[in-house]
Amino acid sequence: MEDIFQWCREGNALQVRVWLDDTEHDMNQGDDHDFSPLHWACKEGHQKIVEMLIRRGARINVTNMGDDTPLHLAAAHGHRPIVQLLLQNRVDVNFTNAHGNSPLHYACFWGYSAIAEDLVLAGALVSLANRDGDTPLDKTRGQLIQRLHELAVQQGQEMKKIQFKDQSWLGTRTRSRDATLSRHKGININELALHTRIAVTPSGETWRGRWQKNDIVAKILAVRECSPRVQRDFNEEFPKLRIFSHPNILPVVGCCISPPSLVVICQYMSWGSLYSLLHGGAGGRVVVDAAAAVRLAHDVARGMAYLHSLQKDKDHQLPQYHLNSRHIMIDEDLTARINMADSKFSFQEKGRMYAPAWMAPEALQRPPARRNWEACHMWSFAVLLWELATREVPTKEASTVTCINIQGRLLRNGSNDFDEIWYVGIFGDDQTTSLVLSLGKPLIIKLQPEQSSVAQVPFADLSPMECGMKIALEGLRISIPPGVSPHISKLIKICMNEDIGKRPSFNMILPILEKMKK
């Protein structure tokens, strides 16, 4: 069969590149056994394709049905350059598959000594036992045992055997995506099993449902009259929202056109939107630490940079997307993704803006054709940064007080350039419950009820009409509260430059955010 998996197996780099250039193609999709294109390229040792996939944002710790990551396959098949490439991209070296084997188990078993050494140097544990209680050292013979033992000791590893613990229930796995998601764009409305209504907004009703064994969210658009003209515009515009080619963009999977209903379908994200994460969850008391905030902001900036790189292509003019925290979804691995399903179709909400608080003053006054979209989005991004920053725990609090009653959950991030562990905890008793998100290190915090952060929704006390008029005509701006880190507050000011021409582009702020992460 001529498909992407076949091309990755064969090493047909040209075909793979052409395939990847189409935004409707999802590089993280899996085949019948959930092997992603990256799995195949790693298994067959096609280094060029592996590079290409990684550069384009393929998930590096993605798993197949046996919970093998691409690193398992590269190690088991002796492709040392690929193993090194994956290691450079911060792959999880101690990830265990369904048998409890780490990549090092396979390298040892097949006697790839150079690869085994690379893995150990990158932190692979030599005493990690699998389901049968065997460590990688048990799987190998001869001199290699001695060599690896020495290396591990040099690395400071404890040589005591680590018992196998089944962690699959923790939800740390990121399976490759079901390929059916990206395969069909026209969907029969009768195939949607909608079961729960999540929300009713002026733009339509949002339902949860199942489609082709996938959890989906369906938005039934509110249109006054579903005229043939509206249907035609819808049919022309929605395929542009099927952007599967970037990890920080949540594509529209497909649409139903069955008058009088127009339905937009996307994947279900259990964390909901960034807005509900920040302002809605745990009784409105969520705190994020600085690293987590920067990480989320970086995700958004990457997604926006990609969107704008598409916009430069004249054939790919997207429907209007208004950046705000309601239009960002949070994936199961806490990756922030720009929700294309929240774009506004040309016939939707004409003359009505429901979230002017995030909009640039000029976007409130100038018609879309006369705006610099990226500069407008940059302003919205600054408001988003402010939202994240006002959610932050004051740093001194975090270091001095201890936590009470932690019910934490660990999440491993599966995207390619991070391998941080998210610490997600629910703290406190019933009155002071807070959801705490931390990246990299466990966050220890005790929130006093009066300290628990006030809902920092921009201009929450004003109605949209009031705040829009004030922003557009009276110079109303967000003010940065004391306690926000000077880096973030400086970045907010840069992105919110009143002079449209002086606002940076998303590509320009990416390096800044990357630096802030370190």
Added chain:
Amino acid sequence: MSSPRPKSPRTPVLPKKEDKGESFWDKIGTIGRKKGIKEVQEVQAEGKYAIDSPGSPNAPEIPPEEYSLLDNEERAIIEPRSLEDPRVKELIQVLIEWINDELAMQRIIVKDISEDLYDGQVLQKLLEKLAEKKLDVPEVTQSEEGQRQKLSVVLKEVNKALYGSPKPVQKWSVDSVHSKNIVSILHLLVALARQFRAPVRLPENVRVNVVVVKKDAPNQLSHRTYIEDITTTYDDLGMKGERDAFDALFDHAPDKLQVVKKSLVTFVNKHLNKVNLEVMDLDTQFHDGVHLCLLMGLLEGFFVPLYDFHLTPQDFDQKVHNVAFAFELMQDVGLAKPKARPEDIVNLDLKSTLRVLYNLFTKYKNMA
């Protein structure tokens, strides 16, 4: 959102310059070229005249002394001075613009109210458009007899539409219209405009002086002058059709009207105050649509982008755009389509304005 009807082009005003002779640029051209330009201009002007001038079969104007009156026959003529009256001019202009708007799709442009209407052709089209039915008359007639024939059919239909029966009426007749009697034609158009709720504001109380000439005996003419009302005071320009509480209110309880107005003012100000606006007078402060747009945003919890309407409308069209846009917003959020037309609101029709505001009041009165 533009106004629902495509606008007809305004009667082009010929640049005065041409009459005054050569412009500066004519002078610096070479002589040959200058001649060329002149020729082209002349041909253009001639062609333009040929197109624009009414194709009247009895074009040469008959001086009044040529009128032959039978004994005891009367003839009413508008006093020429009346035509100079600015109010009459305004009325004629409003009517012409209305006809041109209605007939824009048919590419008919009326320039002169009597010259272009007397033959029944335009009247036929106008009535077909307004009454939405086809008249059984020949498309084009050249002969005078044919024109009269057609005009009589058209006028019968007009009378039927206005009064329910094709019986002739006093104010206009085939003879008076065909003889380009401007008083008759004005009466006819005003009646049509009122009957079909033309989206225009007719100037009120327009009067003309009419001279009636009577031939008492051979070689003896007598004349008298009287004043004829063309339009009166209208208070019902907006609605026609089913009556509602507001009609009753206006007719029977003008004192209560003040109470209604006051509560509506309180209601709108409660919301408009949030954006530092205050309305004192419902009659005049809603006609430009700005307050309506802002009110919709305040009531429904959205911001109305400033590029979608004119915050400081300059002319009639911009105001109509604003009101029409506010109506769209109302329908988008699930309110019924207002019965009034945007033009009624812009034309300061109090009843229509009150109806629209009252609809909002009913839905949102309990909102904080």
